[in-house]
Amino acid sequence: MNQLGNGLYMASHHEDALSVMEAELSMVRRLGASELNIVATQSNIANTYDALGRFEEALSMRQDTYSGWLKLKGDAHEQTLREATSCAITLSKLQRYAEAKALLLKTIPVARRVLGDSHDFMLRMRLVYAQSLYKDDGATLDDLHEAVMRLEDTDRTARRVFGGAHPLTLMTESTLRDARAVLAARAGDDVSAVGEALRKAEV
Numbered sequence: 238m239n240q241l242g243n244g245l246y247m248a249s250h251h252e253d254a255l256s257v258m259e260a261e262l263s264m265v266r267r268l269g270a271s272e273l274n275i276v277a278t279q280s281n282i283a284n285t286y287d288a289l290g291r292f293e294e295a296l297s298m299r300q301d302t303y304s305g306w307l308k309l310k311g312d313a314h315e316q317t318l319r320e321a322t323s324c325a326i327t328l329s330k331l332q333r334y335a336e337a338k339a340l341l342l343k344t345i346p347v348a349r350r351v352l353g354d355s356h357d358f359m360l361r362m363r364l365v366y367a368q369s370l371y372k373d374d375g376a377t378l379d380d381l382h383e384a385v386m387r388l389e390d391t392d393r394t395a396r397r398v399f400g401g402a403h404p405l406t407l408m409t410e411s412t413l414r415d416a417r418a419v420l421a422a423r424a425g426d427d428v429s430a431v432g433e434a435l436r437k438a439e440v
Contacts, residue, residue: 255285276305280320287327296327315358318348322362329365334373341366355398357405363391364409371416381420388413 262278279302286295303324306317321344328337345362352359370376370384392413395406 251285251288255282255289258282258285272305272309276302276309279305283323292327292330296324296331299324299327312347313351315351318344318351319358322365325365329369329372334369337369338366341369355394360391360395360405363387364412367416368412371419378423381416381423384416385413385420388416
């Protein structure tokens with residue numbers, strides 16, 4: 238059942254994949270499967286909700302999954318850190334930026350210690366944190382400067398480690414460009430330009 242659900246997901250048949258995965262979750266719970274199997278299934282369901290644009294449901298499932306990994310493996314396990322970042326990404330999609338920033342501020346120092354500054358997932362965490370800074374309507378000028386500085390540092394590291402053509406480097410470059418546009422508009426006190434820059438950043 239797990240293979241069928243994952244296969245449907247990979248083929249972008251997300252509604253069908255969700256039905257299979259939900260049935261699998263019900264089954265593993267009924268059979269008393271290990272907590273590890275349950276949280277892995279929950280993670281797959283959260284990814285599918287995300288793909289369907291059902292972000293509130295995705296967030297609820299991700300929070301359960303994150304709590305599960307915390308209980309099973311602690312805050313320094315790589316999978317726990319991955320789930321925390323997934324939660325932050327979904328929070329950002331829901332424009333709940335303050336919650337995303339708070340979660341990442343708690344997990345980034347742990348990830349730095351466990352994974353190191355050059356790990357691809359560490360770079361993704363830093364990228365999401367910077368996005369949460371500059372996309373927030375309540376961001377101050379200091380927040381925008383911080384976002385740009387963090388992204389410049391992340392971009393340099395990504396280029397050094399992965400090269401200029403890597404998808405993560407390209408994503409960081411694009412995000413840095415958006416953050417600079419928002420900062421430039423805010424620095425010039427052009428409210429309409431800030432809104433336009435943010436709209437482009439959402440695309």
